Amino acid sequence: MKTKMSLLASGAIWLAGFAFAGSAYAADEATQNAGIDVTADNFSCVNDMTRVRHFFVDNLLGDLEGTLAAANSPNGATYPPGSVVQLVPSEVMVKHRAGYNAATRDWEFFELNVSEAGTVIDKRGFVDVVNRFGGNCFACHIRAEPQWDLICEKGHGCEPIEFTREQIAGVQAADPRCK
């Protein structure tokens, strides 16, 4: 009886060790596959981000300089991994590492619910995220000419949105997360 118990116990330890080794391997693979772990905590008051013209940028991997260089390039550029781009508080694009999603050129689209309490991610994904006005983020943004890396602004080839820059500035200023 005693032997049986200890065999069971050592079996459990062995299984636990195996499961641990398995998840460590999976974590390594995930890092190689370049997933940047993006959570609601990565998003806050847009006005605390760095302004470029009429929109805001940041970089989750610390490469704000690279993101700014891409955003300010007169001929367009590929944004570096970790780039965060926002026009309005509730819509965000985040750049994953090269090769993460070929269709969207590694951009992930987010639709957020923002309030004084903070940020909740309502929807996220690559080619199938639809905003609160029924528009598919990717379908619009992919129309930017290739050198602009899916960034629409004005004159990059996207269909214009129905909001004026003044209206957009009003929505930015009213971000309820700003203290």
Ligand code: HEC
């Ligand atoms: C109807 C087409 C359309 C849809 C749908 C759309 N966008 Fe955009 N988006 C635009 C246009 C056009 C601009 C540029 C507006 C300007 O600069 O005046 C823009 C601007 C932006 C910007 C600022 C950088 C840039 O590209 O100029 C971000 C970030 C963004 N949108 C994210 C999203 C996300 C995330 C979604 C979905 C949740 C989304 N958009 C849905 C057309 C669209």
